[in-house]
Amino acid sequence: MPVAEWLEDVAGVVRDEPLHRHSQFGVGGPAQWFVRTRDEPALASLLQRCHEAGVPVTMLGAGSNALILDAGVAGLVVRHDDRHMRVVDRETVDVGSGCMMPRVALDCARRGMGGLEFGIGVPGTLGASVYGNAGAFGTELADVLRDCTALGPAGTRHTLGNDECGFAYRHSRFKDELRGDVVVSARLRVHQDAPLAVRERTDAVQAQRKATQPYGVRSLGSVFKNPPGDTAGRLIEAAGMKGRRAGGAEISRKHANFIVNVERASAADVLALVQMAHDTVLERCGIDLEREIVILGEPGR
Numbered sequence: 001m002p003v004a005e006w007l008e009d010v011a012g013v014v015r016d017e018p019l020h021r022h023s024q025f026g027v028g029g030p031a032q033w034f035v036r037t038r039d040e041p042a043l044a045s046l047l048q049r050c051h052e053a054g055v056p057v058t059m060l061g062a063g064s065n066a067l068i069l070d071a072g073v074a075g076l077v078v079r080h081d082d083r084h085m086r087v088v089d090r091e092t093v094d095v096g097s098g099c100m101m102p103r104v105a106l107d108c109a110r111r112g113m114g115g116l117e118f119g120i121g122v123p124g125t126l127g128a129s130v131y132g133n134a135g136a137f138g139t140e141l142a143d144v145l146r147d148c149t150a151l152g153p154a155g156t157r158h159t160l161g162n163d164e165c166g167f168a169y170r171h172s173r174f175k176d177e178l179r180g181d182v183v184v185s186a187r188l189r190v191h192q193d194a195p196l197a198v199r200e201r202t203d204a205v206q207a208q209r210k211a212t213q214p215y216g217v218r219s220l221g222s223v224f225k226n227p228p229g230d231t232a233g234r235l236i237e238a239a240g241m242k243g244r245r246a247g248g249a250e251i252s253r254k255h256a257n258f259i260v261n262v263e264r265a266s267a268a269d270v271l272a273l274v275q276m277a278h279d280t281v282l283e284r285c286g287i288d289l290e291r292e293i294v295i296l297g298e299p300g301r
């Protein structure tokens with residue numbers, strides 16, 4: 001574990017923050033240090049100091065896609081909480097990375113700006129949604145992002161156009177070459193429309209989501225990416241895994257690509273189920289499913 005007592009003198013930084021409080025699944029051990037901030041210059045200088053001191057930095061959004069391991073996360077965990085939303089012009093909104101995607105969708109509907117209706121189906125922050133190219137019901141971030149601004153691991157600010165983000169299915173360069181960059185804001189493309197029409201489309205996405213996915217229970221969204229020409233949910237169901245349990249975690253009976261926390265599950269329970277689903281589908285269907293959820297932290301520390 002890194003030694004950096006100076007971090008405790010930085011405004012807002014706390015030690016041993018329980019991360020299950022920041023996980024929509026409700027699991028995760030403590031962050032060695034944790035800070036929630038909306039002050040970009042302060043974040044840039046904190047990133048620079050951590051970079052120079054060799055303290056690992058892990059970003060956390062709304063904890064809707066990240067499985068935080070039971071032993072927690074060494075180093076500094078950062079939640080960038082800038083939730084601004086500014087209309088730049090009739091076709092562009094500028095959004096802080098801490099803004100929740102459903103909030104972006106609803107605010108745009110209210111202002112008569114279409115194009116971001118899919119956001120109602122993504123219960124996470126904009127920053128993480130850029131990182132993972134989140135999408136729902138046929139639209140993804142790559143379809144609407146004009147550009148985004150990020151801080152490099154040493155705190156340097158840079159802006160990337162859509163074509164520089166390396167977007168692919170649930171992927172961006174922030175997952176590999178730009179690992180360690182922090183997305184701080186993005187400019188998204190919208191189009192003018194009647195508020196009622198945008199709201200109706202937003203409600204239709206929400207209704208479809210409620211009809212097909214577990215709703216009102218703790219989950220991490222889709223556990224695996226869909227393989228070409230098929231869906232992970234269909235394959236896991238075909239492999240007879242619906243309802244399978246490990247400890248307090250269960251493969252959803254409503255949608256087999258979701259794992260739900262039914263009874264004080266641990267991260268280890270989730271990992272056991274993920275492995276079981278992966279191996280069973282490989283054995284019975286010959287398909288090597290790739291994980292969509294992100295794993296943060298370490299199994300032992």
Ligand SMILES: Cc1cc2nc3c(=O)[nH]c(=O)nc-3n(C[C@H](O)[C@H](O)[C@H](O)COP(=O)(O)OP(=O)(O)OC[C@H]3O[C@@H](n4cnc5c(N)ncnc54)[C@H](O)[C@@H]3O)c2cc1C
Pocket residue numbers: 024058059060061062063064065066080097121122123124125126127128129130131132133134135136137174181182183184214219220221222294
């Ligand atoms: C019920 C449910 C339904 C879902 N449905 C969908 C869906 O339809 N489509 C879909 O795509 N996803 C879906 N998800 C998954 C999830 O909502 C998205 O992946 C979302 O973009 C994650 O946002 P978050 O803020 O919760 O990220 P977190 O889980 O907190 O973090 C995810 C990753 O992003 C990184 N990260 C966080 N913030 C930043 C930042 N500012 N800069 C750089 N990296 C950052 C983290 O380090 C981590 O690796 C669903 C999840 C749930 C629980």
